[in-house]
Amino acid sequence: MEYDVVIGIEIHCELKTTTKMFSSAPCVFGAKANTCVNEVDLGHPGTMPCVNKEAVKKAIQICTALHLEIDPLVKFDRKNYYYSDLPKGFQITQQFHPIGKNGYIMINVDGEKKKIRINRIHMEEDTAKQFHLNDITLIDYNRAGTPLVEIVSEPDMQNGKEAAAYVEALRQTLYYLGVSDVKMEEGSMRCDVNVSLKPKGSDVYGTKNEIKNLNSIANVQKAIDYEVSRQKALLDKGEQIEQATRRYDEALKETVLMRKKEGNVDYKFFPEPNIFPIMLDSEWIKSIQAALPELPEVRKERYAKEYGLNDYDISVLIANKELADTYEKVMKTAKNAKMACNWMIGDVSAWINKNGGSFQNINCEYLGQLINMVDAKEISNSQAKDIVLPEVMNDQDPKAIVEAKGLKQVSDSSTILAIVKEVLAEQTQSVEDYKNGKDRALKFMVGQVMKKSKGQANPQMVNQLLLEELAKLINN
Amino acid sequence: MFKEYNLENVEAKVNEALKKAHKSHELYNDVVTFIDPRAQLANMPKTGKMLGVPIALKDNVCTKGIRTTACSNILNDYEPIYDATIVKKLAAAGAISICKTNMDELAMGGTNLTSNIGACLNPWDTSRMSGGSSGGSAVIVASGAVDFAIGSDTGDSVRKPASYCGVVGVKPTYGRISRYGIIPYSSSLDHVGYFTRTIEDAAVALEVLAGRDDLDMTSSDRPVEAYSQQLNSELKGKKIAVFKNVYDGLTNPDTKALFAKLIANLTAKGAIVEEVSFDEKLLKAILPAYYLIANCEATANHSNLDGIRFGVRKPGKDVEEIMINSRTAGFGSLIRKRFVIGSYGLFVENQEKLFRQAQRVRRLIVEEVKRCLDEYDCLLAPASNDIAPKLNDHGRDELSDEYLIIENHMIIGNFTGYPSMTVPMGMINGCPIGVNLTCKAFAEQTMFDIGAGIEEITGLKDLKKEAA
Numbered sequence: 001m002e003y004d005v006v007i008g009i010e011i012h013c014e015l016k017t018t019t020k021m022f023s024s025a026p027c028v029f030g031a032k033a034n035t036c037v038n039e040v041d042l043g044h045p046g047t048m049p050c051v052n053k054e055a056v057k058k059a060i061q062i063c064t065a066l067h068l069e070i071d072p073l074v075k076f077d078r079k080n081y082y083y084s085d086l087p088k089g090f091q092i093t094q095q096f097h098p099i100g101k102n103g104y105i106m107i108n109v110d111g112e113k114k115k116i117r118i119n120r121i122h123m124e125e126d127t128a129k130q131f132h133l134n135d136i137t138l139i140d141y142n143r144a145g146t147p148l149v150e151i152v153s154e155p156d157m158q159n160g161k162e163a164a165a166y167v168e169a170l171r172q173t174l175y176y177l178g179v180s181d182v183k184m185e186e187g188s189m190r191c192d193v194n195v196s197l198k199p200k201g202s203d204v205y206g207t208k209n210e211i212k213n214l215n216s217i218a219n220v221q222k223a224i225d226y227e228v229s230r231q232k233a234l235l236d237k238g239e240q241i242e243q244a245t246r247r248y249d250e251a252l253k254e255t256v257l258m259r260k261k262e263g264n265v266d267y268k269f270f271p272e273p274n275i276f277p278i279m280l281d282s283e284w285i286k287s288i289q290a291a292l293p294e295l296p297e298v299r300k301e302r303y304a305k306e307y308g309l310n311d312y313d314i315s316v317l318i319a320n321k322e323l324a325d326t327y328e329k330v331m332k333t334a335k336n337a338k339m340a341c342n343w344m345i346g347d348v349s350a351w352i353n354k355n356g357g358s359f360q361n362i363n364c365e366y367l368g369q370l371i372n373m374v375d376a377k378e379i380s381n382s383q384a385k386d387i388v389l390p391e392v393m394n395d396q397d398p399k400a401i402v403e404a405k406g407l408k409q410v411s412d413s414s415t416i417l418a419i420v421k422e423v424l425a426e427q428t429q430s431v432e433d434y435k436n437g438k439d440r441a442l443k444f445m446v447g448q449v450m451k452k453s454k455g456q457a458n459p460q461m462v463n464q465l466l467l468e469e470l471a472k473l474i475n476n
Numbered sequence: 477m478f479k480e481y482n483l484e485n486v487e488a489k490v491n492e493a494l495k496k497a498h499k500s501h502e503l504y505n506d507v508v509t510f511i512d513p514r515a516q517l518a519n520m521p522k523t524g525k526m527l528g529v530p531i532a533l534k535d536n537v538c539t540k541g542i543r544t545t546a547c548s549n550i551l552n553d554y555e556p557i558y559d560a561t562i563v564k565k566l567a568a569a570g571a572i573s574i575c576k577t578n579m580d581e582l583a584m585g586g587t588n589l590t591s592n593i594g595a596c597l598n599p600w601d602t603s604r605m606s607g608g609s610s611g612g613s614a615v616i617v618a619s620g621a622v623d624f625a626i627g628s629d630t631g632d633s634v635r636k637p638a639s640y641c642g643v644v645g646v647k648p649t650y651g652r653i654s655r656y657g658i659i660p661y662s663s664s665l666d667h668v669g670y671f672t673r674t675i676e677d678a679a680v681a682l683e684v685l686a687g688r689d690d691l692d693m694t695s696s697d698r699p700v701e702a703y704s705q706q707l708n709s710e711l712k713g714k715k716i717a718v719f720k721n722v723y724d725g726l727t728n729p730d731t732k733a734l735f736a737k738l739i740a741n742l743t744a745k746g747a748i749v750e751e752v753s754f755d756e757k758l759l760k761a762i763l764p765a766y767y768l769i770a771n772c773e774a775t776a777n778h779s780n781l782d783g784i785r786f787g788v789r790k791p792g793k794d795v796e797e798i799m800i801n802s803r804t805a806g807f808g809s810l811i812r813k814r815f816v817i818g819s820y821g822l823f824v825e826n827q828e829k830l831f832r833q834a835q836r837v838r839r840l841i842v843e844e845v846k847r848c849l850d851e852y853d854c855l856l857a858p859a860s861n862d863i864a865p866k867l868n869d870h871g872r873d874e875l876s877d878e879y880l881i882i883e884n885h886m887i888i889g890n891f892t893g894y895p896s897m898t899v900p901m902g903m904i905n906g907c908p909i910g911v912n913l914t915c916k917a918f919a920e921q922t923m924f925d926i927g928a929g930i931e932e933i934t935g936l937k938d939l940k941k942e943a944a
Contacts, residue, residue: 084782
């Protein structure tokens with residue numbers, strides 16, 4: 001039987017603020033357990049929440065970037081449940097009046113653009129982190145009270161690839177806004193996926209399963225693809241889908257049942273009495289919106305226009321904001337945009353991956369100069385890559401390096417021609433092989449010329465002159 | 477009176493207060509924990525509006541490193557890690573906290589009979605109750621041990637015991653005093669209040685306590701007035717509305733006579749006194765609406781008391797069982813009942829017709845009272861039908877008109893958030909009874925002015941019942 005797949009995604013994203021959502025305790029990832037807490041985060045008696053203005057600002061930025069209508073009247077509600085990671089016994093959230101409603105984000109799958117609608121975005125606070133050991137449970141309250149936004153999509157995705165593209169597009173947008181670290185592996189971005197199947201063309205939604213705790217975008221796609229096939233197999237056998245919460249097991253590459261849903265939990269939501277509704281100043285909202293950082297979509301268009309790069313190159317650059325930022329700085333010096341892009345995506349990225357540096361520390365002027373030297377054929381590509389780049393990455397002037405190591409590329413044709421003739425005279429067997437159609441012989445002879453020139457000969461000229469000379473030999 | 481204290485006599489006065497407090501503790505069970513004052517004395521400021529004044533704090537006021545139980549078993553060993561904002565303000569004004577006082581468990585009650593350390597007795601007649609929930613604070617001020625004590629008022633928990641104990645009980649406007657660090661009952665109804673024996677001290681105290689606190693978003697940034705300097709007991713021209721439904725419903729002839737005499741005196745002093753009636757149906761709805769709102773908010777407010785991070789923890793095989801066992805053992809039966817009612821009122825299938833409906837009823841009552849106070853400076857009524865009930869008085873019909881209206885009308889002050897105060901009105905059979913006045917939002921000055929006028933009429937300024 002043919003099915004329509006319906007996928008909706010809820011994303012929890014930690015906001016990068018100095019202090020917590022409702023307290024003045026610091027927000028620091030990876031700090032020693034229970035050192036970033038105060039009486040509010042621990043839910044001590046008598047404590048009261050105080051709304052973090054910076055968090056509201058970041059929520060407004062997100063709503064704006066994702067085209068949501070902003071509700072200027074900020075209200076909070078209590079979500080009541082007992083759990084040991086929830087200090088107050090309730091979470092302060094925005095159940096009834098989310099800060100943003102009805103937005104969207106554009107995704108790109110296999111060159112096709114698609115609009116994914118966003119139902120709502122609301123602000124809330126994070127819970128503590130628990131570590132269940134054999135006999136005991138350890139609780140770290142550092143995370144308790146960290147500002148979160150929850151971004152709830154409409155069920156507009158139909159396969160794992162679209163879902164992954166949606167999460168990636170959101171991740172990029174939030175990263176470019178500077179509002180969050182969006183690290184799925186560290187939990188600063190968490191993804192819950194709802195998957196259901198219905199007979200093709202049907203108006204009635206099937207029973208959904210929620211997949212929790214997906215720690216990478218790749219796993220979002222894998223988990224969904226697995227879940228879709230699992231549900232399809234059950235439906236094909238005529239079985240019912242049970243509503244349940246599942247998790248993705250990386251080792252098994254399967255979604256595993258966590259718990260069955262037995263009716264909906266009543267969280268007894270009611271308005272938080274300790275926070276009066278706050279009317280946001282429309283001028284403040286406007287000033288935040290006016291100063292919104294450049295978003296990935298806008299940057300993509302700019303790169304096409306400014307640098308003439310192709311879609312693939314642009315998407316690789318944009319996917320890593322540090323890489324893209326560095327590329328822009330390099331382009332202040334570099335003249336060949338495509339060549340600079342290749343260098344950034346290729347050798348520079350590889351060097352950073354291998355040596356563990358960071359894009360921010362690169363001397364972009366030096367790197368630009370290096371690329372220009374290659375572009376002007378002053379040095380060879382291999383010299384640039386193997387000898388000069390490592391030095392440039394250590395903040396060394398490429399001109400000085402080329403000078404000191406005598407790397408100036410020889411582009412004088414008479415000098416190269418002399419070596420070429422020398423090699424042809426010596427390598428008679430290779431010449432013979434070439435005549436017999438063995439192309440490898442040409443490569444060998446190029447290598448010999450390069451060797452004799454101590455690597456300084458311009459390889460393209462070597463190639464060209466060799467071909468010319470060989471042609472003469474053959475024609476004679 | 478605060479004026480009697482200074483830097484020179486502070487140590488002697490604090491020691492004297494402690495001695496008296498130990499005595500009243502022995503007689504009335506009004507103290508939960510005594511505080512060693514030495515650190516405070518060593519660090520006290522050189523000036524301040526309450527310099528050297530020994531004071532008491534209700535045991536739901538968080539005091540850093542000093543046991544704070546709210547008279548509940550679950551908090552029996554609780555030592556807060558921070559000071560309530562008012563504790564800091566009082567210390568900065570030079571006041572010296574000497575003890576934490578008895579109260580109804582988690583401030584949920586009007587009798588002080590539900591405390592985990594037992595009832596607090598009325599100093600005027602120890603067979604009678606102090607009233608609650610701030611019973612210990614009312615008693616310790618009435619006994620003369622201290623001139624000031626902090627209470628909290630969610631229904632009438634300062635103003636009712638003030639009436640029963642013959643002291644001044646003040647509940648300022650919602651937001652006038654920060655609630656940060658007060659163990660809550662019901663956030664939308666909770667107010668910090670306090671007890672004194674004179675209106676003048678009450679006016680000074682509000683200057684110390686009031687003001688914006690960034691830790692309490694519901695606190696008002698309205699400037700604090702110089703209440704004590706501006707205090708004016710002139711009653712001429714003051715427009716006073718007599719709460720007719722309450723007056724008509726009084727069944728105790730002595731109370732009725734005292735109140736009638738007060739009205740006559742107010743009129744004689746030039747006040748314009750008129751009777752005002754409210755819709756009886758609304759008045760009868762006050763208590764049920766109050767119970768729902770208070771218990772619904774309370775059940776959420778006290779969900780933090782789970783034995784996990786603080787308080788008394790009972791063993792269990794996992795965290796869930798620890799929470800269940802701690803809460804089961806930690807709360808009195810009345811509290812558990814209230815949590816059940818509160819939870820029930822919040823269930824999604826009930827919330828609209830119970831909790832939300834109660835909030836709408838509250839709004840109607842607020843509008844009705846506001847209309848009245850648009851015309852008058854204050855709304856006046858006896859705080860109770862009678863003097864403090866006997867400790868074993870369980871014979872009250874809680875659905876009678878008398879109980880529903882006369883014993884609960886002061887909840888209006890919590891519904892509206894308007895400033896409300898009880899001042900001694902007179903004595904019946906050797907026991908005091910108070911009169912309550914409620915004014916417009918932030919009209920504390922008017923409230924103190926009229927209160928001072930009443931104080932002059934009754935002559936019950938600095939009324940106290942010192943132990944023999």
